[in-house]
Amino acid sequence: MALGARLELRQGQGLVITPQLQQAIKLLQLSNLELEAFVEGELERNPLLQRDERESEPDRDEAPRESDDGVSEHLADHAAAADMDAAHDQASPGEHATGDAQEAQHAGGAVDWSKAGKGGSFEDTEDFEGRLTREKTLAEHLHDQLAVARLSPTQNAIAAILIDGVDDGGYLRIDLLETAERLGCELAPVEDVLTTLQGFEPTGVFARDVRECLMLQLKERDRCDPAMVALLDNLELLARRDMNALRRVCGVDDEDLRDMVAELRGLTPRPGAAFGGEPSQPVAPDVFVREGLGGLWHVELNTDTLPRLLIDQRYHARVAGGARTDQEKVFVSDCMASANWLVKSLDQRAKTILKVASEIVRQQDGFLAFGVEHLRPLNLKTVADAIGMHESTVSRVTSNKYIATPRGLFELKFFFTSSIASTSGGEAHSAESVRHKIKQLIDTERGERDVHSDDRIVEILKETGVDIARRTVAKYREAMRIPSSVERRRMLKEAV
Template identity: 65%
Template sequence: MSLGQRLELRQGQGLVITPQLQQAIKLLQLSNLELEAVVEAELERNPLLQREDGDPLTDNDSGDTDSRESDTPSDHRELELSDQDSLRANTDLDASNTDLYGDDAPTLREAENHSADAGDGPMIDWSRAGKGGSFDGDDEGLESRHNREKSLSEHLTDQALIAGFTPPEMAIAQILIDEVDDGGYLRADLTEISERMGCSTDLIETVLTTCQGFEPTGVFARSVPECLKLQLIERNRFDPAMEALIDNLELLARRDLNGLKKLCGVDDEDLSDMISELKALTPRPGAAFGAEPSQTVVPDVFVRQDATGGWRVDLNTDTLPRVLVDQKYHARVSGSARSDNEKTYLSECLNQANWLIKSLDQRARTILKVSAEIVRQQDGFFVHGVESLRPLNLKTVADAIGMHESTVSRVTTNKYVSTPRGVFELKFFFTSSISSSDGTAAHSAESVRHKIKTLIDGEKMSGEILSDDRIVEILKEAGVDIARRTVAKYREALRIPSSVERKRLIK
């Protein structure tokens, strides 16, 4: 066999996913907060983009700013989503999206399964999600610093400064404070700290003993028993019987009261008092300090009942970024561009700005279209509640609206809908099916879990503790064909103890 060089021509078909199409796909799965961060980063990078409220662009000349503010609406390409009529659930949308991305560009449906990052070119810098180029948010303001609650680390540092530590001890104390988690527990190995600081373990133990006397009582504990011990010592209630109880918390979790009475050497009344004292303690002493405020879920879609008895689906326009492209400013700047690099840069900025606005518009319409189909499929839930939740998967919704399953998956990720029954993630409405024992329609797994919880909650009224086998019998009588292990799995997912443990708790 001879070796040699030769030239061959081959023809084939392949999908090339452009950076702009990658951007459109990534925008689909972003939450409203992540989307705002991405748009903010693009506003700082692209001089041709600006918010709809008319924020000044990069040019600081007052005359230029005034001229841009006086432009007519025809001089801008704008994303306008305030018109609810154009974004109603019955809007006729083109599922192929070919008019959005051009005749020559691959559609979203074709590109959704393409996971490789193909091609180089102008693209949003996804790593720059925060604000930059401004000193407004770099440092915390004096007023906000005084108004906010003090963090646990700051609270412990203030106490360390007045604890009378020597400079070496203060350095060790600061290391220990840095290793305390939000619950107040010390998550560090003292031997490792000793090697890092070049000091003896005894010195670290001495500093730790002092720090364990800080407020709140129980901080710097290395385990739950140690945390409870510190609090009992502070209350002068740590005796041998209580020590035996703390050392055998696993028996308390299993409600093995007879075993605890033997180990502690107490009777029923004393053991009951000791357990009541433990319940009054705080297993997470640091949880009350510097807790990050919980983020309120902002719904992306509103579902309301209309006058005809149907359901109206509207986008929450407050969560949608409003950006526009200043075409007149681009024309004026491009007219003064001299080199080819400057012209190429302005052309890329214009293309990226137009594509971003198209992608935002398509994202909003896709969310609305998917949400409307979910509401149509799960109309029984909105009328009767969770027991009427139907089995639903991504393929059913995707086939109904002419999109790919991956698109529906991206759209429903981190997206929330506000309904008369509460705020739910769109993923909530996708549940697996459980077959029916009487040949009727299948049952939703979520509705079956709700039935199991309702049966167990009713034990207090009936006085009968239902075993998993008994729950299976009751559900089969109701037309749900389910196995005992499935009932046990759903019960554990609901954090409901077994029938044996529930009987023990009642006793």
């Protein structure tokens, strides 16, 4: 059989991810701080883009950008600095745009965010751009542990607020009762979540004072005996070096006291100090929710976090007319295409965030009105189907986006909770509401005969319309750090 070279033509279809489409997807999932940094870079790179500051500088349009004589020199400098290969890859803004987004602009190309009430979605593709690594902050370290802690949606919400209340030293600086009132729940679940968080690394984090911080570290070392507890209860005597008084209150001799003090000095009074990195920045909400008349909720974008850009059409006309070489002409054309696409992408991003947030608020109005125990079962598909978007789009929108509500500031992902089926075939029950019912049943136990086994709890819940398995009850009970029925009976017997 003879071997030879030949040329064949084949026709096929495939999805091409253009640079513009990649940019649109990237913008959709950026936080408002990351978006600001991205826009700053585009303003430096693209001479046709300007920040819209006309409210503070009303006469700005009257000032010339530069003399006509300098246009060619200006173009030559920018064209030489630009990466022309990357510029050639930029397609015209209309070729690959998807959805029914319309331009909502001022004169000159500035986006009017007040009109960003309706719009389509981005076509979804995987984002191939990685993120730069850097040293984690204490808050990021705690959130990473929270992500694998397998807490309930309600517990996650409480935990997120408690993490926000931790200072650089690792101490909790917010009041638990105020947090419970803000979330519309009892104090007990907040205290339960705090107990879980105090098991996070670094040991001692989430303590409310130095004594509790040292206590947590000693408990981990299994060194929290009565003498050591007495020493922690009298740290003011240690500060005054009153060793005689310390010996009396601790009930130890000189040698034991020296060992105890040495062990205490080996602990870390500021466990969070080991984490450096960037200074913490307050989270700015992307969306506001306010209660209106008749129990309606008003959802609006936080315009302070949205970049206001305009395309300088007059400057474009001047530099386009002054372009002399082919390189300069291509550079101007690419800058205009890139500027147009960025304006459209920012507009679409705002519309999509508002559309997703509005549907989430509609689904979770019970939480806003009555508190954390009224979270409804919700997943990405439910929201995506309701607003005509893809699940991956909703997922990107809800990442790193925050909503300010009368009950506090929450990440949009917080509102997605799992569900438990109904025995009657009706509306499903939120997993958190089922956990709350289990805890209520156990809290009513007053004697050995009142203790409910997991099987009995399953029966009681099924009588109320909750279809749940015994292993699920056990899992929820263990997550709430509630002992088994055998252990609870023993505890009640010992209490009597």
